[in-house]
Amino acid sequence: MSRLQRSVALSTTEAEYMSAAKASKELIWLKNFLEELGKKQPDSPLYCDNQSAVHLGKNPVFHGKTKHIQLRYHFIRGLISDGTLMLEKIRGTENPADMLTKVVTLEKLKLCVASTGLQPPSGRLLSLEASKALMGRTWVELSL
Numbered sequence: 001m002s003r004l005q006r007s008v009a010l011s012t013t014e015a016e017y018m019s020a021a022k023a024s025k026e027l028i029w030l031k032n033f034l035e036e037l038g039k040k041q042p043d044s045p046l047y048c049d050n051q052s053a054v055h056l057g058k059n060p061v062f063h064g065k066t067k068h069i070q071l072r073y074h075f076i077r078g079l080i081s082d083g084t085l086m087l088e089k090i091r092g093t094e095n096p097a098d099m100l101t102k103v104v105t106l107e108k109l110k111l112c113v114a115s116t117g118l119q120p121p122s123g124r125l126l127s128l129e130a131s132k133a134l135m136g137r138t139w140v141e142l143s144l
Contacts (some may be wrong), residue, residue: 027046
């Protein structure tokens with residue numbers, strides 16, 4: 001078990017389900033915080049790229065193969081059933097989180113940036129050459 005991940009999962013479905021439960025805690029906290037500041041928030045979708053994890057969250061029926069998942073992760077089912085949270089499937093090719101975890105093409109990066117609402121200060125993405133030059137300068141500055 002790594003220091004970054006404090007739990008052990010036996011399958012990718014379980015790992016994605018546990019991650020969705022943890023992300024939903026953060027989502028609810030952030031929503032409540034913004035509402036305390038007077039910014040009313042609509043119900044937010046939580047996207048997951050694992051279809052089995054989405055089905056596990058949406059189906060409150062007991063599953064024999066998931067009985068070992070700790071109860072603390074199943075609270076996400078209550079959030080889904082009362083409408084506080086919408087757990088939705090997202091295709092792996094459309095997942096904006098890829099730009100944070102994988103090497104992506106420039107086209108995929110543009111899609112990810114657009115889907116998250118981020119924009120560089122100039123309003124356009126850097127060219128590949130400009131980003132390489134910037135990255136090279138950054139590494140030189142860091143190595144000094």
